[in-house]
Structure formats: C-alpha cells, structure tokens
Amino acid sequence: MNRALRITAGLAFALLCLAPILIMLTRVGVSDLENLGSERTLGLLGRTLRLGLHSTLIAVLIGAPFGFLLARTDVPGASLMRPLGIVPLVLPPLFLAITWTAVFELRGPWATALVLGVNTFPLVALFTAKAAARIDARREEAALLVGGLGTALRMELPLLLPGILTGAALAFAFAVNDWSVPDYISSVGPKFNVYADEIFANWQLEANTGKAVVTALPLVLVTLAALLPALSLRRRGALATLDGDFRRPAPLRLGVWRWPAFAFCAAVVLFAVCGPIARLAFEAGGGTRGFTTTAFREAMATTLEFEREFLANSLIWSAVAATIAVPLALVIAHAIERLRGGRWLEPIVLLPIAVPAILFGIGTINLWNHDATAEIYDGNAMILLLYLGRFLAFPILVLSGAVAALDPRLEEAAELAGAGPLRRLRAIVAPPLRPSLVGGWVLVFVFAMRELDAAVLVPAANHTVIFKAYNRIHFARDDSVAALCLLILFFLVLPGLLWSLFAREKLEVLP
Amino acid sequence: MQTPPLARVLLACSTIFLVATATSCGNDSSGAAGKHEVVLYCALDQVHAEPLIREFEERTGIDVRAEYDIEAHKTVGLVRRIREEQGRPRCDVFWNNEIAHTVSLANDGLLMPYDSPSAADIPEAFRDPERRWTGLAARARVFIVNTELMQGHERPSSMWDLLREEWKGNCGMARPLTGTTLTHVTALYSVIGEEQTLEYLRGIKDNEVNLTSGNATLMRQVREGQTAWGWTDTDDYWVAKSDGYPVDVVFPDADEDGIGTLFIPNTVSILANAPHPDTAKQLVDYILSAEVEERLAKSRSAQIPLHESLRTMEHPFDLESIKPMEVDYQVIGAEITARFAELKELFLD
Numbered sequence: 001m002n003r004a005l006r007i008t009a010g011l012a013f014a015l016l017c018l019a020p021i022l023i024m025l026t027r028v029g030v031s032d033l034e035n036l037g038s039e040r041t042l043g044l045l046g047r048t049l050r051l052g053l054h055s056t057l058i059a060v061l062i063g064a065p066f067g068f069l070l071a072r073t074d075v076p077g078a079s080l081m082r083p084l085g086i087v088p089l090v091l092p093p094l095f096l097a098i099t100w101t102a103v104f105e106l107r108g109p110w111a112t113a114l115v116l117g118v119n120t121f122p123l124v125a126l127f128t129a130k131a132a133a134r135i136d137a138r139r140e141e142a143a144l145l146v147g148g149l150g151t152a153l154r155m156e157l158p159l160l161l162p163g164i165l166t167g168a169a170l171a172f173a174f175a176v177n178d179w180s181v182p183d184y185i186s187s188v189g190p191k192f193n194v195y196a197d198e199i200f201a202n203w204q205l206e207a208n209t210g211k212a213v214v215t216a217l218p219l220v221l222v223t224l225a226a227l228l229p230a231l232s233l234r235r236r237g238a239l240a241t242l243d244g245d246f247r248r249p250a251p252l253r254l255g256v257w258r259w260p261a262f263a264f265c266a267a268v269v270l271f272a273v274c275g276p277i278a279r280l281a282f283e284a285g286g287g288t289r290g291f292t293t294t295a296f297r298e299a300m301a302t303t304l305e306f307e308r309e310f311l312a313n314s315l316i317w318s319a320v321a322a323t324i325a326v327p328l329a330l331v332i333a334h335a336i337e338r339l340r341g342g343r344w345l346e347p348i349v350l351l352p353i354a355v356p357a358i359l360f361g362i363g364t365i366n367l368w369n370h371d372a373t374a375e376i377y378d379g380n381a382m383i384l385l386l387y388l389g390r391f392l393a394f395p396i397l398v399l400s401g402a403v404a405a406l407d408p409r410l411e412e413a414a415e416l417a418g419a420g421p422l423r424r425l426r427a428i429v430a431p432p433l434r435p436s437l438v439g440g441w442v443l444v445f446v447f448a449m450r451e452l453d454a455a456v457l458v459p460a461a462n463h464t465v466i467f468k469a470y471n472r473i474h475f476a477r478d479d480s481v482a483a484l485c486l487l488i489l490f491f492l493v494l495p496g497l498l499w500s501l502f503a504r505e506k507l508e509v510l511p
Numbered sequence: 512m513q514t515p516p517l518a519r520v521l522l523a524c525s526t527i528f529l530v531a532t533a534t535s536c537g538n539d540s541s542g543a544a545g546k547h548e549v550v551l552y553c554a555l556d557q558v559h560a561e562p563l564i565r566e567f568e569e570r571t572g573i574d575v576r577a578e579y580d581i582e583a584h585k586t587v588g589l590v591r592r593i594r595e596e597q598g599r600p601r602c603d604v605f606w607n608n609e610i611a612h613t614v615s616l617a618n619d620g621l622l623m624p625y626d627s628p629s630a631a632d633i634p635e636a637f638r639d640p641e642r643r644w645t646g647l648a649a650r651a652r653v654f655i656v657n658t659e660l661m662q663g664h665e666r667p668s669s670m671w672d673l674l675r676e677e678w679k680g681n682c683g684m685a686r687p688l689t690g691t692t693l694t695h696v697t698a699l700y701s702v703i704g705e706e707q708t709l710e711y712l713r714g715i716k717d718n719e720v721n722l723t724s725g726n727a728t729l730m731r732q733v734r735e736g737q738t739a740w741g742w743t744d745t746d747d748y749w750v751a752k753s754d755g756y757p758v759d760v761v762f763p764d765a766d767e768d769g770i771g772t773l774f775i776p777n778t779v780s781i782l783a784n785a786p787h788p789d790t791a792k793q794l795v796d797y798i799l800s801a802e803v804e805e806r807l808a809k810s811r812s813a814q815i816p817l818h819e820s821l822r823t824m825e826h827p828f829d830l831e832s833i834k835p836m837e838v839d840y841q842v843i844g845a846e847i848t849a850r851f852a853e854l855k856e857l858f859l860d
Binding site: 040043044183186190191193197198201203204209362365366369370371374377378456457459462471 | 557576577578579580588590591592595596598599601686688689721722723724851855856859860
C-alpha cells in the first residue's frame, strides 16, 4: 500500500488515540508511584477482579451454549434469536441495571455480576458461534459416525475453546472497567466499592494529576492482561484462517434435546432482551400507576419532540465519527497485517480502550485546549475527535482480523498487473471485507452513541441524548425517562437491524 | 484521470470532518460576537437552572452557553475541567451547588474577585472576604425520618444518635466521600475537633450505619421504609415530602449546647482570565439577585434563601427557628483534600 497513506493514517491514529494518553503520562512523577499498592487499594482491586471473574463465568455459562446452539444446531427460531442475542451488548449496561432492579430484588455484588454477565454474554456467544461455524464438516461427520452427537461435541470442544476464551477475556475486560452498574446497584442497595471508585475518587479531589493518573495503572494492566491473550487466541483453533478446501458443516440434529435447547435460548432472549425492553415500555406507558397505550404513545411523542435536537446531535456525530473511522481503520489494519512486524502494533491499538474514560477525556482537554486549536476545542469537532480517539481501535481490530483471512497473493497478483495501492485496496481488499467494514462502522456508531464518561468533559457532549438520559435517570424514573431510553435503544440497534434486513451477508463485528 | 473510489471516500470523510469543524466554528462566538455571550459551568441540577438561564437570555439578549455536569459525577467533571483548562479558561461563570470545591478553586488562584451589588444583603458568613465567590440558596444537613417506623421510638435529635444501639443497622448516611456529606464531615473536624470526629466516624462503621452512594439514595431508602432515618439534605427531604411519603425532618443538635445545623450554600464565581468578564458580571448579578433566590426557594428543591430581604418569606421550613452551625467555609475548602484522603482510608475499602 502507498506509504504516504500509511503514514497519514498512522499519524492520525497517534494524534487521536495515543497523544491524549501520552500527554497524561508526562504528568506522572516518580513520587506519584508511592502508595500505589496499599492494602486498601489492593483489596479494592481484588474485589473488582472477583466481580469480573464472576460476571465472566456467568457470561460463559450463558454465552457458550447460546452461541453454539444458535450457530450449529437445528434449534427452532435460531434465525430470529441470533440477532436478538446481540442486543444486550448494544444496550448501555445501566439500562439493564435500572430495569432489573426495578423488577427483581437484585442488590449487592452478585446482582452486579449478574447484570454485567448478561450484558457481556453476547461476546462469548459471538466468538463461540464463529468458531463453531468454522469446524470442517468432514471432521464432524467422522465423529458423528464413530460415536454420535456426544463424540462430535467432545471432538469440537477443544476447537471451540479459543473462541470461548477470547469472548470471556473481552467480557472480563468490559466488566472490570464498568463503573455505572456497581454505582447504580449500590445506589438502590447496600454500597460496595470497586476499583473504579478509587479512580473516580482520586480524580475528584486529587490536586496532583499525576497521582490520579497513576491510580488507573493497575486497572489498565489488568485490562491489557485480559485483552492481549484475547487478541492472540482469536487466531487459534477453529478461529484460525480457513484453508481452501474447507467444507461448511451441516446443522447438528439435537433430537429430543431440540425443545429443551429452544427453551434455554428463548429464556436467555426473554430475560436479557425482551424483559428490559418490556419494562421500559411498561414504565413509558404509566408503569405502576396503570399502563395505557395512550399514555405510552404520548410519552414517546412528547419525548421525541423535546429531545429531537439531542437525538439528532448524537446520531449525526456518531455516524460521522463512524464514517471517518472506517477508511482510516482499513488502512491501519492492512498495515498491521501486511507490514513485517505489524502485529506488534496491535497492543498499542488497544490502549485507548484500556485506559479509563475519564483519563482519556482529560488528556483530550490537555491536548486540544490551546489558543491555536481553540476553535476545534470549543466546537462540535471536539466530540468527533474524542469519539475517533476512543473507538478507532474497534474497527482496526475487526478489520485486521478480516485482512488476515485474505490471501495476500491476490494483492500481489494485482500489483504485478499494474494496479496501484489505492486500487488494490478498493478492488481486492475492500469487497470481501464489506461485512467487517460495516461491522466496524456499527461498532463505532454504537459506542459513540453510548459514550458519556469521557465525552462529558468536552463542551459539545452536553448536547447529546445520552447526557440527557443519564441526568434524567438520576432525578426521576418517570414515563419520559423510560421513553427516552427506548428511543436511544431503537437508534442503537437500527444500523444492525437494517443490515440484517436488507443485506445478504452476515455483519462481522468480531476482531 | 479518474479519482479512485477509495480516495473519493477519504475525500468525502475529510470534507465531512471539515464541514463539522466549520459548523462548530460557526457555533462558537468567542470572537467578535463574544461580547454578547457568556459561558456558564453549572453544577446546579439542570432541571432547576435551565428556566432561570433562559429568562436571563430573554431579558438581556446575552447568549448563555450553559454546560452541566451529570449527577453521577457530583461536580467532579466541571471542577476538573476548570482546573485542566486553566491555561486557557473557556468558562466565565461557575455556579456550584456546594461550596468546598469553590473555595478550593479560589485558594488555587483560579477565581476572580467580583463584589456583586446583588449580594449586598447576603450575610458575610456566606461571602468570600476577597469576593472571589458568593453564596446563595443554601441546603441544610438534616435527618429525614420515616414517621411510620418512628412509632414507639424517640426521634433522633443529635448526630450522636447514629451510634445508638437502638438504631444499629437501621439508620444511614451517604458515604462521606462526595458531595455535601464530604463537606459536612470536613466541617465536623473543625467544629468538634479531630479526635471526636474520628470517634464518630469509627462509631458509624461499628454501628453498621447503612452507607449509601448518595443523599438521594438514602432519602429513597427512608421513604420506602428500608431504613428508619438518616442524614440527607433539605432538598432531598422536601422532594420525598412533596411526593406524599410518610417522612419528616429533624434539624439536629438544636439545643443550647448543640452544634446546630450545617448550611451548604450554592456558590457563584467568575473565573480568573474569563474570556467574557463583562457579560459574566451581568450573569452573576442576575444569579445572586433576591428574585432568583426566591424562585429557588419556592422550587421543588426548597433552597434556603440567604438574602436578608427574604428571611420572612413563606418557606417549607421555619427558617427563624433553625440553629445554624458556626463554620468557616474557608477552612472547610482548605482542608477538604487532606480530609478526603483520610476518609478514603476509612470508607473506600
């Protein structure tokens, strides 16, 4: 590929994604490292790790069978439940927390682990499904002939394991970094602290910025320790690149287990997707004061009218950020896969998603709030820069995985035929990557729509719909809050929904 | 030569980005039109502040670019931004819903002195001697009690009642790590002394006092009957009372030897090197006016007016009968960071 293009994309990545982090690291002095490992903070870290492990266990227990059953078996309704199963990942975890704690007496650390586990199980399900769909039919048929379904499943488990572990590692990274769910569940029940409380507390009153930055380091290291193996595992076992004579396996017949399997999958969808949405709809229509469809319609119409501007802001900024991110990510992902030693860049790509959002947000202020860049900092462009910086990593990882699966000889042949670097990228690389390109776009869009913790620090974020929603959740739980949550949810799932309705290819959102 | 499509995509993205930047520049009016605008960082709840700000805009024609915090951040976002932006301040006026962080910003030289004529009849205790900040519309630290759960019990009347065996595990307060509870506990250090404060805090842990994530949470627990009573702010109490819950308020330690009730005012200040100092002064004059304070007092948050001219106004609380705690807000602001570090060791575990 054109070197100038690579350098431009690399510089953009360095400026948007790395500079805000590096600028904060320059504020750290040696003395700031004192008290980092005190008994108290280690205790908090230990509790957070336990919470992460418990929620990951829940995510695996739900996600692995759910992903396998829907991807590889003749369970009824699989085509409908497959896209529905992704919805919890798209939902802001706080939405799950507020609906479940309203319906059930869910309180304390176990409730938090449950909410986070349900929020992240689609990660495990997606990786398991991907691995399960890539087991060669001949191996499976041989196992079925020798010992039936049980033998086939025993043969497949080691092949599925890298997929399950990759999803589990990602689920763990999400869970240990979440602050909104423990904070909210603590606010309706007994208070318990997690390590994110320590980070937040230090940003609150610590005049020494370096000390506040240092507080985040243990959690950053834990997150990287989970994400780096995940990156490596995603190309192992059944997730490895398919060879040329791969034969797609036929759906496994479950026999008498077909309906129990359906009951399990349907229960997951009901519990994790339909339940929260139904609860929000119930509250939007009057809730415990008495639900009516008229009240529901009125709440939705009024909310749409009052919040239209904020919704439009969020949709436009998220869509623009996603549209800029995808071509940039394609160039970087291609470089990662095709340059010698390029894969060493992957851990660096992870940094913006591994550091706490508040640290990234404050780094962004420090980077852009200067006279020379005042117009950008004060205006709407700032929020685009922040979204790009925070979430560019997602399409890069998705696309680097997709580029890895492409045969480089095709590009070499095109080059010999005289095609230039841009043409090769357009005609050879991009077409087979379309599901990943759209998947990357969807990921940036969804995370940008949900972004609050870093964005709240830049001026333009005051005018996003998620900002409005979080403030209103705190002050009241009336019908308009529920209506607003439903509207946000609708727009979060809309791109994926449209793709699944009109496109023939499956959306690829996995790294 | 035909432009390759990918280049066109990149071109389109760059164009979109430039358009967005241009649009944002258009929105920003820190240039020539700057004299008709003011940037407000507002920690007061958006729902209460927004109508007042709109009215100011209508009266003066000045465009107020108000930026709010989310409640979960408890003013941390705005205060941190002010600190991080000090090299090139973009905020003109900071309307804080408490006082300690404001004093801390003043002590660090981030606020500009301004003696607003609107604050002439606000008591000196609520004004910075150097006029870098002025207090208005206070909340008080009170007990909210569930009247149904009080039957057969003597109502709590002193802060020390939290440590009584009778209420073990059945009374509460927010963790003293954020918001007004942190300010309150910091005030106790100077009012009753370090030793007694530590005794009190250890007693709170020993008596299994229900520690919540915020005052509103504690209020919700008391109104639902999950906890009998606890510390909260008057605005939270009044919301529960207005919604018809069986709750009542106690202004604690009101006897002759008692330390009285702590008032925590909102504070308004102008940033040092504010980009629009003239419009900032106009906005501060408006916020500090008796008219605004009266409206806040009559709102759902029932803020307690500080203007002498409003002492006799009709209010949900009998303002004349409340015994105020005598505190030096300068000391609270100066000590809060150090006390916070100690409190973290006790309560963030």
